[in-house]
Amino acid sequence: MPELIWDGKGVEQPVPVRALDFDAALSCGDGDNLIVRGDNLAAMTSLLRFYRGRVKCIYIDPPYNTGAAFEHYNDNFEHDLWLSMMSQRLKLMKQLLSDDGSIWISIDDDEAHYLKVICDEIFGRNNFVGNAVWHKKGTRSNDARWFSDNHDFILVYALDKERFHMNLLPRTEGSLKNYSNPDNDPRGVWQSLPLQAKSGSASTANFVHVFSNGVKWSPPPGRFPAFSHESLDALERDNRIWFGKKGTNVPRYKKFLSDVKDGFVPTTLWFRDEVGDNQEAKREVKALGLVFDTPKPERLIERVLTLATNAGDLVMDCFLGSGTTAAVAHKLNRRYIGVEIGEHATTHVVPRLRQVVGTHGGGFKFCRLGEEIFDAAGNFNHALTFETLAQFIWFGLTGQVLVDENEFPMLGICDGAAVYLLDDLLTRETFAKLPTYNGRKIVYAAACRLSDRFLRDNEIEFRHVPNDLRT
Numbered sequence: 001m002p003e004l005i006w007d008g009k010g011v012e013q014p015v016p017v018r019a020l021d022f023d024a025a026l027s028c029g030d031g032d033n034l035i036v037r038g039d040n041l042a043a044m045t046s047l048l049r050f051y052r053g054r055v056k057c058i059y060i061d062p063p064y065n066t067g068a069a070f071e072h073y074n075d076n077f078e079h080d081l082w083l084s085m086m087s088q089r090l091k092l093m094k095q096l097l098s099d100d101g102s103i104w105i106s107i108d109d110d111e112a113h114y115l116k117v118i119c120d121e122i123f124g125r126n127n128f129v130g131n132a133v134w135h136k137k138g139t140r141s142n143d144a145r146w147f148s149d150n151h152d153f154i155l156v157y158a159l160d161k162e163r164f165h166m167n168l169l170p171r172t173e174g175s176l177k178n179y180s181n182p183d184n185d186p187r188g189v190w191q192s193l194p195l196q197a198k199s200g201s202a203s204t205a206n207f208v209h210v211f212s213n214g215v216k217w218s219p220p221p222g223r224f225p226a227f228s229h230e231s232l233d234a235l236e237r238d239n240r241i242w243f244g245k246k247g248t249n250v251p252r253y254k255k256f257l258s259d260v261k262d263g264f265v266p267t268t269l270w271f272r273d274e275v276g277d278n279q280e281a282k283r284e285v286k287a288l289g290l291v292f293d294t295p296k297p298e299r300l301i302e303r304v305l306t307l308a309t310n311a312g313d314l315v316m317d318c319f320l321g322s323g324t325t326a327a328v329a330h331k332l333n334r335r336y337i338g339v340e341i342g343e344h345a346t347t348h349v350v351p352r353l354r355q356v357v358g359t360h361g362g363g364f365k366f367c368r369l370g371e372e373i374f375d376a377a378g379n380f381n382h383a384l385t386f387e388t389l390a391q392f393i394w395f396g397l398t399g400q401v402l403v404d405e406n407e408f409p410m411l412g413i414c415d416g417a418a419v420y421l422l423d424d425l426l427t428r429e430t431f432a433k434l435p436t437y438n439g440r441k442i443v444y445a446a447a448c449r450l451s452d453r454f455l456r457d458n459e460i461e462f463r464h465v466p467n468d469l470r471t
């Protein structure tokens with residue numbers, strides 16, 4: 001397969017594994033939706049410990065590399081660096097996707113075609129689902145030197161196209177207006193369609209069908225019968241032939257709404273009147289009292305999530321910006337993880353999501369990337385506090401931040417097992433002091449001085465710190 005080569009390709013910076021520090025003051029309500037402030041490379045490395053293969057849809061809107069310096073982030077990378085930055089991150093995203101998951105990437109002409117090639121390499125050309133063209137701007141930039149740039153792309157890949165199912169778009173009111181039920185058919189509303197087709201066989205040139213009421217029907221000149229005599233008889237027996245209210249019209253057949261797909265296959269053209277444009281997006285953040293240079297409109301993200309996910313599915317956006325994906329996911333009842341490196345994680349995302357929680361309930365947890373558990377070379381940090389280590393272990397087991405420290409050294413119950421972290425060795429004495437639990441117990445400690453027999457009899461599974469913390 002042809003390959004794109006650039007300076008620095010394949011030279012990937014090793015990433016330390018970090019804890020996530022829970023910030024109660026910036027979190028809101030109940031629920032395990034997660035907002036992480038920090039570099040998505042490090043954040044995804046930590047998230048992988050639990051979320052590998054669990055994310056149904058990743059939407060990202062990375063810096064397009066347009067050369068601009070936006071107020072909140074830099075969009076001017078060297079071309080090679082941009083490709084390296086994206087490629088290393090896309091590989092992590094791939095590991096986070098579920099077998100039936102998909103990734104949707106907003107991009108424009110500056111990098112779109114290079115991105116397509118690196119995505120082909122990472123996700124496989126056969127998993128390319130499509131490339132939607134989004135009409136991002138309704139006005140012409142007459143000061144543009146060549147073209148007025150009015151569209152972006154959304155590049156879509158599945159982890160495995162054979163297992164990826166894309167939803168239909170809901171029918172609009174306009175598309176339903178042709179359906180009615182003038183004969184009160186118990187099967188519901190229907191529309192009448194002609195019995196002829198544009199193409200067919202020459203052998204049907206003199207086709208005449210006689211219905212049981214004596215009405216004779218032939219296709220108009222140049223057209224062909226859409227049904228055989230047998231099929232027309234069957235349709236008539238099933239009360240699917242319509243001769244008009246007075247019974248005198250040219251016969252047509254009844255197509256019931258319940259027999260057609262209950263939605264639309266999306267086209268690759270996404271018009272601004274259907275999914276919003278850049279102006280709409282700016283108005284949306286402004287209405288929240290925020291200013292952000294490059295937000296996406298909520299209707300655009302709503303379309304992505306409608307096609308790619310169902311209620312309860314997990315969505316991730318690791319270039320979160322002003323928080324649009326998280327806000328829309330919340331409103332649509334999806335679970336979500338958002339990662340943003342900039343200060344606007346606190347100044348924009350948090351207030352935006354607080355408003356959403358205020359109306360829709362639920363909540364989110366806010367974390368920062370914390371101390372290194374293992375440095376980039378894989379060395380364990382022996383200076384970690386008990387709390388940081390506890391947080392790291394609990395997140396790796398459950399994908400949730402630890403908010404209740406009341407029972408320490410018991411961290412909580414995970415899959416029916418009590419989980420403990422000792423800052424001492426595991427011995428009969430230290431075990432005897434643990435909060436009791438009737439059932440399986442997982443104990444993390446630096447060493448174990450208990451016999452296999454004692455471990456078995458007491459349903460204890462010992463896990464070594466730090467060896468068993470490596471993935």
Ligand SMILES: C[S@@+](CC[C@H](N)C(=O)[O-])C[C@H]1O[C@@H](n2cnc3c(N)ncnc32)[C@H](O)[C@@H]1O
Nearest residue numbers: 039040061073295296319321322324340341342
């Ligand atoms: C185009 S904006 C996303 C806008 C977003 N779709 C919205 O609707 O507001 C790109 C975002 O990616 C963030 N970003 C850039 N590099 C990042 C990184 N390495 N880790 C996390 N976020 C990053 C930038 O700070 C910026 O907020």
